[in-house]
Structures are given as structure tokens and as C-alpha cells.
Amino acid sequence: MPKTAVVILNYNGVGFLKQFLPGVIALSPDADVIVADNGSTDGSLDYLRRAHPELRLIVFDQNYGFTGGYNRAIDQIDHEYTVLLNSDIEVTPHWITPIVEFLDEHPEVAACQPKIKAYYEKDKFEYAGAAGGFIDALAYPYCRGRIFDTLESDTGQYDTIQPIFWATGACLFIRTADYQAVGGLDEDFFAHMEEIDLCWRLQLQDKLVYCLPESTVYHVGGGTLSKINPQKTYLNFRNNLSMIFKNESRINLIWKLPLRMSLDWISALKFWKDESFAHCLAILRAHKDFVLLLPQNTKKRRKPTHRANPKMTQNTVKSILFHYFIKKQKHFSDLP
Incomplete structure (x- = not known):
């Protein structure tokens, strides 16, 4: 075989x-x-x-x-x-x-x-x-x-x-x-x-x-859900929050989760401003369902503590938003 x-x-x-x-x-x-x-x-x-x-x-x-x-x-x-x-x-x-x-x-x-x-x-x-x-x-x-x-x-x-x-x-x-x-x-x-x-x-x-x-x-890409589909926006925002909650250390969650959710709200407001109301609502629904999933995601967290792999690939930048939108570094090779 x-x-x-x-x-x-x-x-x-x-x-x-x-x-x-x-x-x-x-x-x-x-x-x-x-x-x-x-x-x-x-x-x-x-x-x-x-x-x-x-x-x-x-x-x-x-x-x-x-x-x-x-x-x-x-x-x-x-x-x-x-x-x-x-x-x-x-x-x-x-x-x-x-x-x-x-x-x-x-x-x-x-x-x-x-x-x-x-x-x-x-x-x-x-x-x-x-x-x-x-x-x-x-x-x-x-x-x-x-x-x-x-x-x-x-x-x-x-x-x-x-x-x-x-x-x-x-x-x-x-x-x-x-x-x-x-x-x-x-x-x-x-x-x-x-x-x-x-x-x-x-x-x-x-x-x-x-x-x-x-x-x-x-x-080919986009064979199941295209990027303009609000359901894709919903899944990406909900699942990203669940991923952070499940895998981050407790100490990092204290600041990362509220900051990330705040940035999501900014994204929702931008969708609203651009008259992409369905995508705005998709983010709000993602946050609601993330909260509803907290009991299940709490059980999925590693116990008793998270232990970082010393060989884990580290983040190459602290904020890709900053480098892309503020510093206009559009290519991976441009990043520090």
C-alpha cells in the first residue's frame, strides 16, 4: 500500500x-x-x-x-x-x-x-x-x-x-x-x-x-464561497476569534482579544460606510456567535497551561495592518 x-x-x-x-x-x-x-x-x-x-x-x-x-x-x-x-x-x-x-x-x-x-x-x-x-x-x-x-x-x-x-x-x-x-x-x-x-x-x-x-x-480559488459572499466574511471573523481564544496564552488573551474585537468593529463600520451592509452584519453576527461558542472553546483550550514550542515559527511582524496600510509595504519581502 x-x-x-x-x-x-x-x-x-x-x-x-x-x-x-x-x-x-x-x-x-x-x-x-x-x-x-x-x-x-x-x-x-x-x-x-x-x-x-x-x-x-x-x-x-x-x-x-x-x-x-x-x-x-x-x-x-x-x-x-x-x-x-x-x-x-x-x-x-x-x-x-x-x-x-x-x-x-x-x-x-x-x-x-x-x-x-x-x-x-x-x-x-x-x-x-x-x-x-x-x-x-x-x-x-x-x-x-x-x-x-x-x-x-x-x-x-x-x-x-x-x-x-x-x-x-x-x-x-x-x-x-x-x-x-x-x-x-x-x-x-x-x-x-x-x-x-x-x-x-x-x-x-x-x-x-x-x-x-x-x-x-x-x-482556481473561490470554488465554494467567493470573497464577496458575506458568509465568507462571517466565517473568517468568527473563526479567527475562536482560534485566538483557543490557542493563545491566558496572559496574551487579556489584551489581544479585546484589541482584535475592536479592530473588527472598525472593519464593520468601514463596510457600513461603503454600503456593504451584508458584510457589516456578517461581522456583528460573527461576534455574537463567537460569544455563544465560548463554553465549547473553553473546553478546547490546552490545560493546565499553554506551553509555547521554542521552535515555533515566530510572527515576522507585530502588525501587518500597520506595515500594509500605513507603511505601504505590500510585499512580504518588504517586511522587516
């Missing part, structure tokens, strides 16, 4: 399956390709059974979200490594080999990602991961190659193998045992920020996360 399973979680994505699945199968000869279907109603199952009867298919009775779908799928496999792969990813030759070899040689590394580039602008990095993710002191995420909505062209400037804070869920290589040891993805998140939360928890368990740009894939 191959040591690697490539697990594609599908929800009403028959178009992406037809477009990208044949390439994944052809370019993954040393892995088992598995499709887990999240209750699709668009003919995905008929297509898979007709066009790819050789594939293992895991079928769920409903949509459990990105988090619940992957947790249930990974519970059913026993490969050493799992690749969480979005259905809208175009892979390239030898995309698996360098990362698996790196994991084989570095047992302290739990998770990796390849370089993620944009499918429709292949000279540019893609929003969801680029060349590896980081967070600032207030848990605002950004990447080598992408800060907020600024996407850099790839000129090889980030081709070094580097420890990162988080690896994208669009194409996430992870040791199956480590995934299960930290409880997998948080199902209360449903989708968005879940991979950052997972990587944070891995690092609190003395594991490391890396980007290996030798492997490259291309991502």
Missing part, C-alpha cells in the same frame, strides 16, 4: 472533478487518490462511478463542511501521510515526491505545503497559501507572496524551503498520526481559518510546519 493518500473533498464540484481529477490521478502514481463526497446533489457520484470506477469513493449523507468532511474521511484511512487537496487544484509532475521525501527525513515536521500559484494567472501567487502562511501578533494571516489582496508575481523570490506558521488547506500534506493526535480540524469552524488553527495546535505540540516550493500546484 502506498504511504500517501491524496484525499479530495467534493461538494457539488463535478465540473472541477472533470477538469482536474484526471491530472491528479495521472501525476500521483505513488499515492492512493481518494474522493470523499460531502452529500453532493449535482451528479458528482454518477460521474465518479462512471468515469473513475477504480478510485476509492467515500460517501457522506450530508455536507459536513470542509472540517467535518475531512475528519470523517481521514478516520477511514491508515496511510502514513495524507494530502488534503481541493478539487479545484491543478497539480504538476513530481508534486508529491519532494514533500514526502522531506517528511521522511524530518520527523519533527508535521505538515507541509507546496508553492500555490493562481490557475488563471500562472505567473502570480494564489491567495490561499502562496509560498507559506504567517500571522501577526493579532492573528491576521498573510503569506510569502500575498498580503491581504496584493498578490505578487512569482520570480523565484520565495523558492527557499522555510518554516512557516501555517500551511494552506487547499493542498496540505500532513502526517496522519499527527492530524489525529491533535483532534483533526475543528468542526465548529465548518470552513475558513481551520488550517491555521490546526497548524497552531500542531506547533503547540512541538511540531513544525514548512513550505517546499520545489513542489508547485495551481489553484
Whole structure:
């Protein structure tokens, strides 16, 4: 049995399956390709059974979200490594080999990602991961190659193998045992920020996360929720607060959580000013539901205390908002 399973979680994505699945199968000869279907109603199952009867298919009775779908799928496999792969990813030759070899040689590394580039602008990095993710002191995420909505062209400037804070869920290589040891993805998140939360928890368990740009894939992006969808705004704001509450130390929570929530209110007011009322309301709803989730999130905090991994990838900047909006430093390479 191959040591690697490539697990594609599908929800009403028959178009992406037809477009990208044949390439994944052809370019993954040393892995088992598995499709887990999240209750699709668009003919995905008929297509898979007709066009790819050789594939293992895991079928769920409903949509459990990105988090619940992957947790249930990974519970059913026993490969050493799992690749969480979005259905809208175009892979390239030898995309698996360098990362698996790196994991084989570095047992302290739990998770990796390849370089993620944009499918429709292949000279540019893609929003969801680029060349590896980081967070600032207030848990605002950004990447080598992408800060907020600024996407850099790839000129090889980030081709070094580097420890990162988080690896994208669009194409996430992870040791199956480590995934299960930290409880997998948080199902209360449903989708968005879940991979950052997972990587944070891995690092609190003395594991490391890396980007290996030798492997490259291309991502369409926005296949489930586009960035203009208020539901995406809701999930991002709610889940970010939950992630901070779950993983930060008690002493840091005293100042970080109120400050971050205050900045969220400023974002809500800006949406209101720009007449994006649905997004403003999405932030208010996110804060309400974050408060309602406090009892559950309190149980998820590590006990009795949080212990920082001395090798954990540190924040590269204290405030990405300051560097991006005030100092106009739009590229990762511009940051101190």
C-alpha cells in the first residue's frame, strides 16, 4: 500500500472533478487518490462511478463542511501521510515526491505545503497559501507572496524551503498520526481559518510546519464561497476569534482579544460606510456567535497551561495592518 493518500473533498464540484481529477490521478502514481463526497446533489457520484470506477469513493449523507468532511474521511484511512487537496487544484509532475521525501527525513515536521500559484494567472501567487502562511501578533494571516489582496508575481523570490506558521488547506500534506493526535480540524469552524488553527495546535505540540516550493500546484480559488459572499466574511471573523481564544496564552488573551474585537468593529463600520451592509452584519453576527461558542472553546483550550514550542515559527511582524496600510509595504519581502 502506498504511504500517501491524496484525499479530495467534493461538494457539488463535478465540473472541477472533470477538469482536474484526471491530472491528479495521472501525476500521483505513488499515492492512493481518494474522493470523499460531502452529500453532493449535482451528479458528482454518477460521474465518479462512471468515469473513475477504480478510485476509492467515500460517501457522506450530508455536507459536513470542509472540517467535518475531512475528519470523517481521514478516520477511514491508515496511510502514513495524507494530502488534503481541493478539487479545484491543478497539480504538476513530481508534486508529491519532494514533500514526502522531506517528511521522511524530518520527523519533527508535521505538515507541509507546496508553492500555490493562481490557475488563471500562472505567473502570480494564489491567495490561499502562496509560498507559506504567517500571522501577526493579532492573528491576521498573510503569506510569502500575498498580503491581504496584493498578490505578487512569482520570480523565484520565495523558492527557499522555510518554516512557516501555517500551511494552506487547499493542498496540505500532513502526517496522519499527527492530524489525529491533535483532534483533526475543528468542526465548529465548518470552513475558513481551520488550517491555521490546526497548524497552531500542531506547533503547540512541538511540531513544525514548512513550505517546499520545489513542489508547485495551481489553484482556481473561490470554488465554494467567493470573497464577496458575506458568509465568507462571517466565517473568517468568527473563526479567527475562536482560534485566538483557543490557542493563545491566558496572559496574551487579556489584551489581544479585546484589541482584535475592536479592530473588527472598525472593519464593520468601514463596510457600513461603503454600503456593504451584508458584510457589516456578517461581522456583528460573527461576534455574537463567537460569544455563544465560548463554553465549547473553553473546553478546547490546552490545560493546565499553554506551553509555547521554542521552535515555533515566530510572527515576522507585530502588525501587518500597520506595515500594509500605513507603511505601504505590500510585499512580504518588504517586511522587516
